[in-house]
Amino acid sequence: MDSPEGDRIASTSSPAxxxxxxESPFFxxxxxxxxxxxxxxxxxxxxxxxxxxxxxSPVFTSPHIDxxxxxxxxxxxxxxxxxxxxxxxxxRKLKDGLIASYQKEIQLxxxxxVCVDDYLADAVDLxxxxxxxxxxVQPTIGAPQFAKVExxxxxxxxxVVKTCSVRAEEDLTVQSMNMVETTDNQESYNEVxxxxxxxxxxxxxxxxxxxxxxxxxxxxxYMAQNAGSQHKKxxxxxAERLREIxxxxxxxxxxxxxxxxxxxxxxxAMASKRTAIxxxxxxxxxxxxxxxxxxxxxxxxxxxxxxPHLSGIRHAVSYHQDITSQSCVTPPEFARxxxxxxxxxxxxxxxxGIGLHLNTIGRSVxxxxxxxxxxxxxxxxxxxxxxxxPGRSHDTAKDSDSTxxxxxxxxxxxxxxxxxxxxxxxxxxxxxxxxxxxxxKSPLDSQRMTLYEQQVVQYEGKxxxxxxxxxxxxxxxxxxxxxxxxxxxxxxxxxxxxCNCKRSKCLxxxxxxxxxxxxxxxxxxxxxxxxxxxxxxxxLDTRQQIESRNPLAFAxxxxxxxxxxxxxxxxxxxxxxxxxxxxxxxxxxxxxxxxKYCECYQANVGCSDGCRCDSCCNPFGKKPESIYESAExxxxxxxxxxxxxxxxxxxxxxELADLRLLTPSSHPHxxxxxxxxxxxxxxxSKGALAEFQCQSSLQSSATYLRWHSSPTNLTxxxxxxxxxxxxxxxxxxxxxxxLKDSPTPTKAVKISxxxxxxxxxxxxxxxxxxxxxxPCLRSGRKFILQAVPSFPPLTPYCNSKGSxxxxxxxxxxxxxxx
DNA sequence: GAGTTTGAAACT
DNA sequence: CAGTTTCAAACTC
Numbered sequence: 001m002d003s004p005e006g007d008r009i010a011s012t013s014s015p016a017x018x019x020x021x022x023e024s025p026f027f028x029x030x031x032x033x034x035x036x037x038x039x040x041x042x043x044x045x046x047x048x049x050x051x052x053x054x055x056x057s058p059v060f061t062s063p064h065i066d067x068x069x070x071x072x073x074x075x076x077x078x079x080x081x082x083x084x085x086x087x088x089x090x091x092r093k094l095k096d097g098l099i100a101s102y103q104k105e106i107q108l109x110x111x112x113x114v115c116v117d118d119y120l121a122d123a124v125d126l127x128x129x130x131x132x133x134x135x136x137v138q139p140t141i142g143a144p145q146f147a148k149v150e151x152x153x154x155x156x157x158x159x160v161v162k163t164c165s166v167r168a169e170e171d172l173t174v175q176s177m178n179m180v181e182t183t184d185n186q187e188s189y190n191e192v193x194x195x196x197x198x199x200x201x202x203x204x205x206x207x208x209x210x211x212x213x214x215x216x217x218x219x220x221x222y223m224a225q226n227a228g229s230q231h232k233k234x235x236x237x238x239a240e241r242l243r244e245i246x247x248x249x250x251x252x253x254x255x256x257x258x259x260x261x262x263x264x265x266x267x268x269a270m271a272s273k274r275t276a277i278x279x280x281x282x283x284x285x286x287x288x289x290x291x292x293x294x295x296x297x298x299x300x301x302x303x304x305x306x307x308p309h310l311s312g313i314r315h316a317v318s319y320h321q322d323i324t325s326q327s328c329v330t331p332p333e334f335a336r337x338x339x340x341x342x343x344x345x346x347x348x349x350x351x352x353g354i355g356l357h358l359n360t361i362g363r364s365v366x367x368x369x370x371x372x373x374x375x376x377x378x379x380x381x382x383x384x385x386x387x388x389x390p391g392r393s394h395d396t397a398k399d400s401d402s403t404x405x406x407x408x409x410x411x412x413x414x415x416x417x418x419x420x421x422x423x424x425x426x427x428x429x430x431x432x433x434x435x436x437x438x439x440x441k442s443p444l445d446s447q448r449m450t451l452y453e454q455q456v457v458q459y460e461g462k463x464x465x466x467x468x469x470x471x472x473x474x475x476x477x478x479x480x481x482x483x484x485x486x487x488x489x490x491x492x493x494x495x496x497x498x499c500n501c502k503r504s505k506c507l508x509x510x511x512x513x514x515x516x517x518x519x520x521x522x523x524x525x526x527x528x529x530x531x532x533x534x535x536x537x538x539x540l541d542t543r544q545q546i547e548s549r550n551p552l553a554f555a556x557x558x559x560x561x562x563x564x565x566x567x568x569x570x571x572x573x574x575x576x577x578x579x580x581x582x583x584x585x586x587x588x589x590x591x592x593x594x595x596k597y598c599e600c601y602q603a604n605v606g607c608s609d610g611c612r613c614d615s616c617c618n619p620f621g622k623k624p625e626s627i628y629e630s631a632e633x634x635x636x637x638x639x640x641x642x643x644x645x646x647x648x649x650x651x652x653x654x655e656l657a658d659l660r661l662l663t664p665s666s667h668p669h670x671x672x673x674x675x676x677x678x679x680x681x682x683x684x685s686k687g688a689l690a691e692f693q694c695q696s697s698l699q700s701s702a703t704y705l706r707w708h709s710s711p712t713n714l715t716x717x718x719x720x721x722x723x724x725x726x727x728x729x730x731x732x733x734x735x736x737x738x739l740k741d742s743p744t745p746t747k748a749v750k751i752s753x754x755x756x757x758x759x760x761x762x763x764x765x766x767x768x769x770x771x772x773x774x775p776c777l778r779s780g781r782k783f784i785l786q787a788v789p790s791f792p793p794l795t796p797y798c799n800s801k802g803s804x805x806x807x808x809x810x811x812x813x814x815x816x817x818x
Numbered sequence: 819g820a821g822t823t824t825g826a827a828a829c830t
Numbered sequence: 831c832a833g834t835t836t837c838a839a840a841c842t843c
Contacts, residue, residue, distance in 0.1 A: 500838065500839075508827070508837080509827055509828085510838055511838080584826095588825070589824085590825090591823090591825080595840070595841075602840095
């Protein structure tokens with residue numbers, strides 16, 4: 001795993017490419033990967049070629065390594081004209097030394113998003129920030145510029161433009177690369193390398209990252225001394241140009257130095273936004289300077305490591321490749337990913353973590369690779385941006401980028417669905433979204449894509465947000481007058497948040513926009529709204545306050561339980577149609593989880609034992625009835641009537657056994673039988689389904705009872721599959737009897753009821769004591785135990801994910817063989 | 819569109 | 831931590 005990276009580094013460490021190295025097999029290998037014919041050969045054209053988006057073959061299994069490696073290789077390929085051999089070297093040392101620290105920072109910065117960040121850390125990758133290949137993303141941002149450059153016949157003009165671009169690059173390596181590009185002789189390469197090396201060191205130790213202007217000047221000096229005349233010419237202009245362009249951004253640069261990574265990303269996003277403006281003035285390449293200028297001093301030394309880079313324009317393409325590499329896990333999706341190309345750049349923002357104000361993603365992430373899409377959309381958006389969002393849509397690139405991101409996100413959603421069938425219910429229309437995104441028209445899309453972004457985040461962290469289904473539809477509803485109407489019309493598309501806040505100033509979680517991590521838009525009907533870019537500081541402060549109370553306050557409410565295998569997902573299990581669950585669970589008392597008052601229902605996910613809802617009839621999956629409730633219901637069938645459920649249930653074990661057949665099972669042996677019934681269920685309309693499930697609520701609970709009452713029975717995977725916690729029951733079954741008894745129900749209940757309102761087990765225990773060895777009691781105890789880890793969303797998701805998944809899969813394997 | 823219902827968020 | 835209040839979305843008319 002490491003060897004490729006190391007090899008690559010080693011190979012690139014000798015940019016001069018000594019004959020020995022060049023003739024080495026490894027060098028040949030690298031050459032094949034990214035044949036660099038000539039320094040000046042087709043500098044830009046190749047960048048837009050389709051192969052730029054081809055992901056490296058999944059030679060290596062490690063996502064992380066692959067990401068870096070693949071991205072670097074691709075980047076090199078993309079940047080073939082830029083002398084890739086050099087690109088990595090200048091920053092190599094810095095990168096190697098900082099990767100660890102960066103990842104560490106990521107982990108520390110957002111406990112809840114550790115998994116996501118960690119997962120993306122590589123993708124976001126230092127290499128990306130260091131790698132000159134990032135240049136290949138520039139065209140994405142400043143496509144007009146590059147087109148201009150490409151069309152320019154005057155080499156000097158082109159060089160000047162490029163040099164300016166180089167100046168704008170925060171990555172010194174990039175600068176050196178461009179310098180190299182403008183230089184034909186090998187000596188210049190060496191000089192550049194030396195210079196770059198020095199610059200890297202300087203930047204590491206100085207605030208040069210924070211001051212693009214000084215950097216530009218620095219470069220100017222250096223160029224004047226070391227570079228050719230054309231460089232001099234361009235450099236001087238560049239410095240001035242930079243000064244002009246950056247004057248405003250720099251003013252704002254140091255305003256926000258909260259130091260939190262999330263904040264940084266937000267800043268970066270804003271910087272990118274400003275950069276987009278610059279791009280419109282053919283100064284797109286200054287973006288990263290702007291970004292850097294906003295980096296908190298604390299991050300200055302690790303400038304290239306700071307996520308803002310990731311959300312920068314340049315990274316779009318290269319990062320998309322990273323994502324693509326990730327997609328190698330699912331080859332079919334991988335191909336799709338490639339098609340989407342830079343859309344994956346959205347993920348670059350993902351590392352932001354849960355708290356990221358997601359609007360910024362759209363701004364910060366310039367979709368780079370999806371040039372075609374961007375261009376297509378930009379034309380349309382440009383005509384509407386100012387119309388619909390005069391204060392925000394400063395350039396079409398931004399929106400087009402966002403739109404592309406949306407498409408990417410949707411694409412990723414598809415991945416999620418494929419990768420994790422369990423998410424299908426949570427993301428029922430991921431494919432639809434993908435299609436819908438193709439026709440996105442409104443600039444609001446860029447503002448409202450955050451749910452998709454969330455999905456990306458969730459995907460990265462095995463967290464899946466629902467609510468994306470009909471977002472596009474609502475997004476297309478542009479009339480502010482119909483805000484409320486829209487929300488109603490798009491009831492299915494609960495993803496879109498157009499708040500109507502009157503008293504919260506849109507700075508509380510009451511505000512759906514704020515809660516979703518997006519700024520309010522003009523279409524919102526809110527009053528006295530502070531959730532706007534103008535009040536960025538206020539928003540961020542408020543967010544921090546809220547997060548201080550609840551670190552996961554801005555986390556997606558719908559989480560993908562990583563434990564769910566395909567066994568559970570597609571079986572139409574009424575109780576748990578999907579592994580996606582509401583993070584905290586609902587607390588419905590009257591709506592029976594049949595209305596959008598219920599967050600679970602609203603998210604199109606089933607209730608789980610994390611919910612405290614009463615009389616749950618959630619058509620997407622009812623809350624597993626506690627053993628106590630089941631027992632109560634069993635003892636007092638009238639309760640079913642009281643709850644609105646029919647009294648079809650007869651508390652006899654025989655009938656329960658029959659009822660069990662009605663519960664679709666993911667069990668390999670039961671699945672077919674169960675699927676038939678589940679298929680019928682799926683044919684029901686939603687309401688009918690709800691009713692059906694409501695009526696069968698007892699059946700489900702009965703199933704539970706039956707399972708636990710008959711240890712020798714087939715494993716109740718279909719029920720357990722819905723919730724990883726349920727597998728603990730099975731695990732418990734495997735425990736020696738003494739161990740089984742050891743966990744006290746009290747403890748279990750405590751843990752299992754994050755909201756502290758779940759049914760307490762004491763009653764059940766009393767029942768158990770009465771029943772003695774009754775299977776029912778036994779199962780009840782187990783159920784309580786299993787409920788312990790039921791919904792651990794408050795803990796870093798990935799922490800328990802892996803182990804749970806392993807355990808679950810192992811257990812499934814073992815139990816299914818039973 | 820106004821008023822009511824509902825449940826999450828915030829507060830005490 | 832439990833109860834209460836506030837809030838805004840969802841819903842009804």
